[in-house]
Amino acid sequence: MGVLAALAILAGLIVVHEAGHFFAATWQGIRVSGFSIGFGPVLLERRRRGVQFALRAIPLGGYVAFPDDDEDSDIPADDPDLLRNRPLPQRALVIAAGVLANLLLAWAVLVAQGAVVGIPAGFSATPGVVVAAVQPGLPAAASGLRPGDRILSLAGTSLGGGQSAVEGLVADIKAAPQRSLQLVAERAGSTVALTLTPDAQNGIGRIGAQLQPSGSEAFRPARSPLEVIGHANRTCLKLIRRTVDGFVSLVTHFGETAPQVSGPVKIVEMGASLARDGGGSLFLFTALISINLAVLNALPLPLLDGGQFVLLLLEGLRGRPLPQRLQLAFMQSGFLLLVGLSLVLIVKDTSQLSAVQQLLGR
Incomplete structure (x- = not known):
């Protein structure tokens, strides 16, 4: 259910974005020919008042189409309701x-x-620093740290709680490039001892982990x-x-x-x-x-x-507009960039999922 809720949120945000374009155009009487979520082949479609509403196969965004872009459109090129006019x-x-x-x-x-x-009424802190995310192949992952771990102490000294504990741990990590740090973390109700050796980047220690305070946000009713x-x-x-x-x-x-x-x-x-x-x-x-x-x-x-x-x-x-061939080259390069970057991120993120890591024996 959590995954479905997250997917619904992302889909809703895309719909809202494209709806902004759609309603800004129709409100001004500008002709619109399509409203699509996703790219590529059509999975589901419905036509209403000459507009194609479609769900497409590649879920990487969406777009609003205009007759201006359709070479086969029977609308005269000088129609005042075309977007370009x-x-x-x-x-x-x-x-x-x-x-x-x-x-x-x-x-x-x-x-x-x-x-x-x-309304937020303060953070109810508990001792320790939570590991929110770990990047594969970097020192945090190599040490055995996992998302969800709660780091309790560094070199035998308790970390305390709240944002100050995060800032203190980050400062210690930055100050210790290529030096071994002894950590104690809580995982699934038990404690584990780990050795963390930060990488050196421009003389600063880096471990490849996202850290956040341990605890929960308190809320009060609005006045x-x-x-x-x-x-x-x-x-x-x-x-x-x-x-x-x-x-x-x-x-x-x-x-x-x-x-x-x-x-x-x-x-x-x-x-x-x-x-x-x-x-x-x-x-x-x-x-x-x-x-x-x-x-x-x-x-x-x-x-x-x-x-x-x-x-x-x-x-x-x-x-006057730029030549059509320059505009077309500009848009095509953007499509290749978007698809290429999306594929790289999808592969990277999928490889970091815990289920995939287990299958790979990491």
Whole structure:
């Protein structure tokens, strides 16, 4: 059920994104020919008012199609309701609407969290640091650490609890490249002793693990609707800043950040775990993934909304569209990039699943 819930969330976020494009176009009277979730061959379809609504075989996103892209369309090329014949501001709104829809959804989910679960009232910390994820082939995995382990002590000294325990452990790891560290961790109710030797990256110790405080978030009922909205505003802005910082870090520190990038398989695994735990985490997960989808699509890359915006901006500066062959080459390169990157991430994430690791005898 957890996996189904995570898949439903991801599918819903894609639907919301594409619905933003769809309704921004139809609201302005712009002709739309298709609304698809996924790419490739059609699995299910329904036609309504001349629009094909389709579920396709390759679940790597979705798209809204326009008659402008159909060479066999019987609509005259000078039809004022074709997207390409509309003024630049109207076309810009259609392009931006997907990103805006995901940001609005993230905010609405955070409002729902405040209304249903409550307002965060502090973290109830327990001793230790939880290992949330481990990257195969790196020191944490080599030492025997597993996701779900709770590290209790380092070199015989208890870690304490809360965010300060995480920060202290991270500082000790960074300060100990190529040095053996003795850990005691709790796993399934029993303790295990492990030896961890961080790698050295630019003189700083790295282990390839995601660490988080041990404990749970406490919530209290909201005092008023204004408090719910205020908390949603602050949390949404914080998540947007963190997401943008993450993408900037990916560009500026690619070698260190790239191994942390996750694809759809890892996202579903994380969502399934949160769905089983219940509580407010699933709301936050939904908002965070929706914001990530918005920021990702805003990047000025081929096939993404940001890439379309770049083409529109160049058209505005030139006073006429770019040659069709250049636009086509731009979009095709984006499709190959998207499919290639998605396949790499799917293979990487699948190989890290615990069930696959057991089959491989790791």
